[in-house]
Amino acid sequence: MSSNKDLETLGHYIGGRESFGVGIGIDSGETLDVYNPATGKVSKKLSCAGSAELEEAITTASIAFAAWRNTPPQKRAQVLFRFKQLLEANADDICAAITAEHGKVLDDARGELIRGIEVVEYACGISELLKGEHSKNAGPEIDSWSEFQALGIVAGITPFNFPAMVPMWMFPMAIACGNTFILKPSERDPSAALLLAKLFTEAGLPDGVFNVVHGDRRVVEMILDDPRIQAVSFVGSTPIAESIYQRASKSGKRVQALGGAKNHAVIMPDADLDNAVNALMGAAYGSCGERCMAISVAVCVGEETADKVVAELEKRVRALKVGPGTDIENDMGPLISADALARINDYLEQGLDQGADLIVDGRGLSVDGFEEGYFIGGCLFDEVTESMSIHSDEIFGPVLCVMRVKNIDQAMSIINRHEYGNGTCIFTRDGAAARYFSDHIQVGMVGVNVALPVPVASHSFGGWKRSLFGDLSIYGPDSIRFYTRRKTMTQKWPAHGDNERAWFSFPSS
Numbered sequence: 001m002s003s004n005k006d007l008e009t010l011g012h013y014i015g016g017r018e019s020f021g022v023g024i025g026i027d028s029g030e031t032l033d034v035y036n037p038a039t040g041k042v043s044k045k046l047s048c049a050g051s052a053e054l055e056e057a058i059t060t061a062s063i064a065f066a067a068w069r070n071t072p073p074q075k076r077a078q079v080l081f082r083f084k085q086l087l088e089a090n091a092d093d094i095c096a097a098i099t100a101e102h103g104k105v106l107d108d109a110r111g112e113l114i115r116g117i118e119v120v121e122y123a124c125g126i127s128e129l130l131k132g133e134h135s136k137n138a139g140p141e142i143d144s145w146s147e148f149q150a151l152g153i154v155a156g157i158t159p160f161n162f163p164a165m166v167p168m169w170m171f172p173m174a175i176a177c178g179n180t181f182i183l184k185p186s187e188r189d190p191s192a193a194l195l196l197a198k199l200f201t202e203a204g205l206p207d208g209v210f211n212v213v214h215g216d217r218r219v220v221e222m223i224l225d226d227p228r229i230q231a232v233s234f235v236g237s238t239p240i241a242e243s244i245y246q247r248a249s250k251s252g253k254r255v256q257a258l259g260g261a262k263n264h265a266v267i268m269p270d271a272d273l274d275n276a277v278n279a280l281m282g283a284a285y286g287s288c289g290e291r292c293m294a295i296s297v298a299v300c301v302g303e304e305t306a307d308k309v310v311a312e313l314e315k316r317v318r319a320l321k322v323g324p325g326t327d328i329e330n331d332m333g334p335l336i337s338a339d340a341l342a343r344i345n346d347y348l349e350q351g352l353d354q355g356a357d358l359i360v361d362g363r364g365l366s367v368d369g370f371e372e373g374y375f376i377g378g379c380l381f382d383e384v385t386e387s388m389s390i391h392s393d394e395i396f397g398p399v400l401c402v403m404r405v406k407n408i409d410q411a412m413s414i415i416n417r418h419e420y421g422n423g424t425c426i427f428t429r430d431g432a433a434a435r436y437f438s439d440h441i442q443v444g445m446v447g448v449n450v451a452l453p454v455p456v457a458s459h460s461f462g463g464w465k466r467s468l469f470g471d472l473s474i475y476g477p478d479s480i481r482f483y484t485r486r487k488t489m490t491q492k493w494p495a496h497g498d499n500e501r502a503w504f505s506f507p508s509s
Contacts (some may be wrong), residue, residue, distance in 0.1 A: 009045040010034070011189055012053055012214055013197040015060040016207030020047050032187050032216065037103035038324040040372035044101075049070045049213040054182075054222050057211040061153045062228065063179035064208030069150045069178040073127040076176055082203035083172075087113070087196075094195050098163055099325040101189030103333040103374070104287045106325055108163075115454070117477050122457040124431040129480050139507070142492045148484035150178030150252070151230040155223050157244070158193075159236045160186035160336050161290040161396075164205055167193055167423055169461065170233045173479035175209055179230075183212045184223060188336055190214055224248045231482065232260065233474060235292070235396070238420070238466050245469035255484055256470040258462060260394040261422030264297040265451060266411045266437065269305045271427035275314040275449070279427070280400065283451035285320060285378050287455030288332045289398040290340075293423045293445075293452050294322040297384070297391060299403045299411040306404045310359060310382050313400065317360045317378040323367045332398060334374040341374045344397035348379060351390040351401075357382040362398065394420070408433060416442040421464030425451050444468065 008030060011020040034044040049057075068076075087094070095109035102109075130148050138144035156170040163185060171181045185193035190212075197212050213219060223229060224247045230253040234244045238259030243255040265283070269274050283295035298313075325333035335341050345363055352358055362377025376398060377444035384391050384401040391401055405411045415424055425447030426437045434448045444463035447453030455461050455476065462473025472478040496501070 002449055007042065007045050009047060010214070011047050012049060012057070013194055013210075013212040014053070014057045014208075015211070016201045018154075018198075019053070019056070032214070033294050034101060034188065034190065035337065036100055037327075037336055038056065038370050038373045040338065040374060044191070046187055046214050048187075049215040049219050051191065051222060053213055054219065055224070056191075057182050057213050058153060058226060058228055060208040061182060062210055065150075065152055065180045068175075068180060068206060068209050071178070071353055073130050073176070073178075076178070077124045077126050079204045080120055080124045080126070080172060080176060083200050084117055084124065086199040086203055087117050087120065090195070090199060094164055094192055097191040097195060098189065099333070101191055102160060102163060102325075102336060104290075104325050105330055106328055108287050108333075109325070110163040110196060112162050116162075116165040118457040119168050120172045122476070123172040123176040129477075130484070134364070138490070139492075141494075142490060144488065144490045146176070146486055146488040148480065148486065149487050150161060150484060151384060152179060153182065153229050154179045154231040154233070154329050154483060155182045155184065155229050157184045157220055157223065157232065157236070158186060159235045160188040161287065161292070163189040163192040164196065166235050167196065169235075169475045171210060172216060173475060174233075174296055174483045175205070177480065177483040181211065182210045182223065182229070183210070184215065184219055185212065187214060187216055191197075199331075220244070221247075224253070225251055226442065227251060231255070232257075233482075235474070241469050242466070252326040254470075254482065256462075256472050256474060257468070258292070258474060259467050259469065260420055261292045261294075261427075261463065261467055262297065262391070262394055262418055262420045263293060263295050263423040264299050264411075264415045265295045265424070266415075266428075267298055267300045267305055267309055268408065268428035268433060269302045269425065270429045270465070271305075272429065272449075273305075273308055273312065276427040277309060277316065279449075279451035280309075280313065281316050284285065284400040285317070285332055285398045288335055288376075290396055291452075293454055294396075295425070295451050296399065297401045297403060299405055299414060301405055301408060301411055303404060304380075306402060310380075310402055313380055313402070314359050317362075317380045317400075320378045322362075322365060322375055322377055324370055324373070332378070334370075335376060335397060336374070338374055340397065341376060344376060344379075344395060347390055347393070347395045347397075347399065351381050351384070351388060354388045354390070356388055356390060356401070375430075386417070408437065410439075412437065419466045423447070423453055423463065424465035444473075 241257035241259035460473035460476035
């Protein structure tokens with residue numbers, strides 16, 4: 001076995017090249033450990049940025065912005081199109097990096113990458129998306145028009161659970177709009193971000209337009225406080241999202257901070273139960289439950305519905321195949337870290353202490369050859385009530401809670417009272433019930449017989465309540481509004497020799 005001294009060290013990506021920093025780190029030589037969660041072993045070392053590294057990235061991005069903002073949108077789109085082609089050609093390498101550091105199954109990593117590429121495809125239409133508005137003769141011989149101008153340097157702070165997709169929810173649209181971008185990816189799985197940056201350079205992106213800096217909380221705080229960074233996008237837990245929103249807004253930045261979730265699926269008595277249970281399995285246990293759109297609560301309307309759903313779920317949860325993500329036969333890989341495993345075990349104990357019925361207990365799972373990995377089997381609770389912590393808190397693991405209610409209104413009341421409003425869904429054959437649910441539920445993304453209602457790239461992603469801090473959602477049309485400022489011009493060209501008298505009343509048409 002190699003010693004830590006023999007491990008590869010990952011650098012930052014600044015100005016079109018990998019950089020190991022001016023002084024490498026907050027303190028000279030500081031690095032962070034990157035783990036393979038399937039083995040529980042350190043697999044790489046990561047350079048941790050300090051003020052010198054961030055200053056280099058900001059300076060480089062500032063220099064690049066002057067030319068990039070004036071690059072015609074069609075030429076920006078050409079770079080993005082080449083980037084899309086390179087992403088597809090190098091998909092295997094990107095997915096392997098995701099699985100090695102996050103742990104998710106390779107097929108899941110590929111699905112993540114595809115959803116990120118869809119945003120790149122949307123960004124390729126930037127020439128159409130940035131078209132302004134024009135009004136001739138808005139007043140007497142006066143024309144008025146608006147255009148959308150880039151902000152400058154913008155930044156993204158992204159989570160571990162989607163190391164390729166979530167960054168691509170941000171930087172392709174920001175860069176297409178004419179901004180330069182600084183990405184601070186999760187320190188737990190940083191390799192995918194570096195691969196994306198290198199491919200973007202290969203696609204012809206000018207040096208300095210896209211930069212990657214690594215680090216921990218201290219790097220994030222420097223990004224939030226620096227006045228040269230005009231906007232920040234964030235995806236993560238609600239407490240951190242709220243903190244980032246407040247701190248970055250205080251320093252004058254535009255902010256979108258996507259927080260946590262507790263997504264409910266309502267199962268009506270008339271639902272196609274086989275399809276509903278299949279959908280629940282994928283939505284609750286895919287990616288080991290480490291998704292902000294994961295279904296973590298199944299609200300069954302009627303005791304008979306609940307009994308049937310729990311019986312089917314129990315069989316399928318017990319049959320889940322869990323192991324390293326490199327084995328495509330597995331349904332779930334490991335959790336991201338030992339801390340995540342300990343946290344989920346604690347929630348399982350809380351659920352039992354508070355009176356829930358643990359139908360399937362995935363604790364204590366050992367995978368042959370990977371005994372030190374962060375594995376847990378699928379877990380299923382029944383008889384969960386609204387006051388339990390396993391219902392109120394985002395567990396972020398393969399734990400599905402079943403609640404029993406008498407009618408759709410009781411189910412909707414539970415969902416609407418929850419502090420989060422990210423995603424939800426209903427399974428039914430009744431169009432009136434689906435329409436009523438969709439219209440009155442207080443949640444930002446709603447599925448009808450769709451367990452993971454993640455909007456396509458041409459729509460925007462974002463929840464309500466404490467799942468989103470800021471006025472604009474991520475990617476889609478909202479990203480144009482977030483990454484640009486509207487400027488409106490009003491002009492008049494008087495005919496030669498015309499001399500208008502002074503008007504002291506407020507101008508009108």
